Amino acid sequence: MRNDVHFGREVKGILLGCKRYWGIIAAGLVCAMLSAALTVIGPHLIARITGYIEQGLVAGEIDLGGVTRVAFVLIAVYALGGLATYFQQFAMSTAANYLGREMRGELMKKINRLPLCYFDRHNFGDTLSRITNDVDSVAQSLNVSIGNIVNAAAMLVGCLVMMFFTQWVMAFTAIGTTLLGSLLSVILMKCSQRYFNRRQESLAHVNAHVEEYYAGQSVVRLYNAEESARELFDGGNENLRKNTLKAEFMGGLMMPIMTLTGNLGYVAVCIVGAALAFGGAVGFDAIVAFMLYIRLFTSPLGQLANGFSGMQSAVAANRRVREFMEEEELSDESHKKEKLQSVKGDVTFSHVRFGYEEGKTVIGDFSAEIKAGQKVAIVGPTGAGKTTLVGLLMRFYEPNSGRIEVDGVPISSMKREDVHDLFGMVLQDTWLFEGTVRENLTYGKQVSDEKLIEILSLCGLGHFVKTLPQGLDTVLDDNVSISAGQKQLFTIARAMAEDAPMLILDEATSSVDTRTELKIRRAMDELTVGRTSFVIAHRLSTVQGSDVILFLKDGDVKETGTHEELLRKGGLYAELYKSQFARA
Ligand SMILES: Nc1ncnc2c1ncn2[C@@H]1O[C@H](COP(=O)(O)OP(=O)(O)OP(=O)(O)O)[C@@H](O)[C@H]1O
Ligand SMILES: [Mg+2]
Structure with missing residues (x-):
C-alpha cells in the first residue's frame, strides 16, 4: 500500500x-x-x-x-x-x-x-x-x-x-442491480488478490531455484547433491500448485458472479419494464x-x-x-580543458589516500614516481589494494586525498575520457561481449585486419581464430566455447590493438600456461618499448624483468627496487619469491 x-x-x-x-x-x-x-x-x-x-x-x-x-x-x-x-x-x-x-x-x-x-x-x-x-x-x-x-x-x-x-425508473433499476454485482466482485477481488500474490511469490521461488540449479549444475553434480536439491525443488513446486489452485478457484468465481448479476439485471429490467409497459409508461x-x-x-x-x-x-x-x-551521477567535466597532446609517460603518485567506504582505508599513503618508459610491477598479497591503485590511476574512483599526475598534469584536471585514452588496460575480470572477434578487439577503433591477425598470433590466438568458421567475423556467443585463458588472451589482444601510450595489465596472464605467458611477455616487451607500463601479477616470474617493483601491503609500498635489489635486501619480496620458488 x-x-x-x-x-x-x-x-x-x-x-x-x-x-x-x-x-x-x-x-x-x-x-x-x-x-x-x-x-x-x-x-x-x-x-x-x-x-x-x-x-x-x-x-x-x-x-x-x-x-x-x-x-x-x-x-x-x-x-x-x-x-x-x-x-x-x-x-x-x-x-x-x-x-x-x-x-x-x-x-x-x-x-x-x-x-x-x-x-x-x-x-x-x-x-x-x-x-x-x-x-x-x-x-x-x-x-x-x-x-x-x-x-x-x-x-x-x-x-x-x-x-x-x-x-428514469428503469435506469435506477439497472444501476442498482449492476452496482450490487460490482460490489460483490470487488469484495471477491480483494479476497483473491492475496492468493494471486502468493502464486506470484511461489512462481518467483520456483524460477529462482531453477536458475540457481541450472547455473550451479557442475557443483551440484560434484557434491552428488541432486537428491537434496530435488527435494527442495519439490517443496516449492508443490507450493506453487496449491497456491495456483486457490488463486484460480477464487478468480474462477468472478465470471459466474458477474454473469449472474448481469442476468439478474435482465430479469429486474424485464419485470419493472413490464409493469411500466402495463401502465403505458x-x-x-x-x-x-x-x-x-x-x-x-x-x-x-x-x-x-x-x-x-x-x-x-x-x-x-x-x-x-x-x-x-535520480541516482547521483559522475560530476560534469565539460569545463575541463587539460589534455596531453604528446604523452611522455611520467606518472607520479603523491600521498594518495583512498577507501571505498568511509572509515575503511584501502590505500593509506601511497607515493611513487615512475619515469617515462619504465616497466613497473605491482606485487603484494591478495587484497593489498593493487587493483584499487590502478583503478585510481584510471579515475574509476577518485582519491580521498593526494594527487596523481601524468607528465606533471594532475589527472583530476583532465576529462575522464581523456585519462582513459592514455591507457590500454587488461582488467582482472575478463569481459567479452556478444559481437564478432573483430568488434571485440577493436571496439570501434580503426585497425587493419593484417594488424589484428599479427596481434592475435603474438598473443597465441592465431591458430584458434583461424579455426573459427568465419575467422575475424565469427560472433563470440554461447556457441563459441572459449577457455578462461583464451578469454584473457583476447583481452590482451584488445589492449594491444588499442595502442595507447601507456599500458596496465592486472593479472593479465594468470590463467594462461607459462609457455604462452613467456611468448606474450616477449610480445609485450616489444610493444611496450618506450611506453610506461604497469603489470600486476601474483606469479613473480611474470614481473622479474621489470624496471621497478613496488611491493604493496595493506595499502602502502613496503619495498621498492628491481628484482635483484629486492632479493638482495631479503625482505618481504624475497620471502614471497622464495616461497614460490620452493613450490616450483
Ligand atoms: N568495489 C569495492 N568496494 C568495496 N571494497 C572493495 C572494492 N573492491 C575492493 N575492495 C576492497 O579493497 C581491498 C583491496 O582490494 P583490491 O581489489 O585492490 O586488492 P588486490 O590487491 O587487487 O587483490 P587481488 O590480488 O586479490 O586482486 C580489499 O580489502 C577489498 O575487499
Ligand atoms: Mg586485484
Whole structure:
C-alpha cells in the first residue's frame, strides 16, 4: 500500500515523462471517447427499430423505409466506432512504444554517467529488470490502461445519460442491480488478490531455484547433491500448485458472479419494464434498449477496475525507474580543458589516500614516481589494494586525498575520457561481449585486419581464430566455447590493438600456461618499448624483468627496487619469491 501514497504524483510523473507525445496521446483519447459515444448510441438506434416493429404490429404494416434508414445509420455508427477504437489503439501504442524506447535510451545513457561505486552497491539483475520489465510495464500501462480508463469512463457517463434519457425508473433499476454485482466482485477481488500474490511469490521461488540449479549444475553434480536439491525443488513446486489452485478457484468465481448479476439485471429490467409497459409508461423499445444498456454498463466497470490495477503496477514500476534516474551521477567535466597532446609517460603518485567506504582505508599513503618508459610491477598479497591503485590511476574512483599526475598534469584536471585514452588496460575480470572477434578487439577503433591477425598470433590466438568458421567475423556467443585463458588472451589482444601510450595489465596472464605467458611477455616487451607500463601479477616470474617493483601491503609500498635489489635486501619480496620458488 506504500505505493498508493504517491499514486497521483507518480501518474503525473509518467504523464510529464511523455510530454513529447501528448499530441498523439490526446488524439488517442479523443478517439477513445468517440468510440464510447458511438457504442452508447447503438442501443438507442436498435430501440428505434424495435419501435418501428412495435408500431407495425399495431398498424398491420411496418415502415420498412424507416427501418432501413435507421439500420444504415446503425451500421455507419458501429463502423465509425470500430474505426475510432482502432485509431485509439494505434495512437496509444505508438506513443507507448516511443516512450519505451526513449526511457530505455535514457536509462542506458544514465548507466554511462553513473560512478563505478554504484555498480558495487547494486546487483545486476535488479538494474536489468528496471531497464526491461519496469519500462515495459510503464509503457504498457500508457498503451492499455489510460486509453481503457478514458474509454470506460466515457462509456459509463454516456450510458447513464442515455438510460436516464430513455426512462428514469428503469435506469435506477439497472444501476442498482449492476452496482450490487460490482460490489460483490470487488469484495471477491480483494479476497483473491492475496492468493494471486502468493502464486506470484511461489512462481518467483520456483524460477529462482531453477536458475540457481541450472547455473550451479557442475557443483551440484560434484557434491552428488541432486537428491537434496530435488527435494527442495519439490517443496516449492508443490507450493506453487496449491497456491495456483486457490488463486484460480477464487478468480474462477468472478465470471459466474458477474454473469449472474448481469442476468439478474435482465430479469429486474424485464419485470419493472413490464409493469411500466402495463401502465403505458414505456414501450417495448425502451425494454430492448435497457437490455443492451445493462450489458454496456457492466463492461466499463470491469474495464475501469482493470485499468486502475494496471496503473497501480505502472506506478510501482515508474517509481523504480525514477529511483534509478535520480541516482547521483559522475560530476560534469565539460569545463575541463587539460589534455596531453604528446604523452611522455611520467606518472607520479603523491600521498594518495583512498577507501571505498568511509572509515575503511584501502590505500593509506601511497607515493611513487615512475619515469617515462619504465616497466613497473605491482606485487603484494591478495587484497593489498593493487587493483584499487590502478583503478585510481584510471579515475574509476577518485582519491580521498593526494594527487596523481601524468607528465606533471594532475589527472583530476583532465576529462575522464581523456585519462582513459592514455591507457590500454587488461582488467582482472575478463569481459567479452556478444559481437564478432573483430568488434571485440577493436571496439570501434580503426585497425587493419593484417594488424589484428599479427596481434592475435603474438598473443597465441592465431591458430584458434583461424579455426573459427568465419575467422575475424565469427560472433563470440554461447556457441563459441572459449577457455578462461583464451578469454584473457583476447583481452590482451584488445589492449594491444588499442595502442595507447601507456599500458596496465592486472593479472593479465594468470590463467594462461607459462609457455604462452613467456611468448606474450616477449610480445609485450616489444610493444611496450618506450611506453610506461604497469603489470600486476601474483606469479613473480611474470614481473622479474621489470624496471621497478613496488611491493604493496595493506595499502602502502613496503619495498621498492628491481628484482635483484629486492632479493638482495631479503625482505618481504624475497620471502614471497622464495616461497614460490620452493613450490616450483
Ligand atoms: N568495489 C569495492 N568496494 C568495496 N571494497 C572493495 C572494492 N573492491 C575492493 N575492495 C576492497 O579493497 C581491498 C583491496 O582490494 P583490491 O581489489 O585492490 O586488492 P588486490 O590487491 O587487487 O587483490 P587481488 O590480488 O586479490 O586482486 C580489499 O580489502 C577489498 O575487499
Ligand atoms: Mg586485484
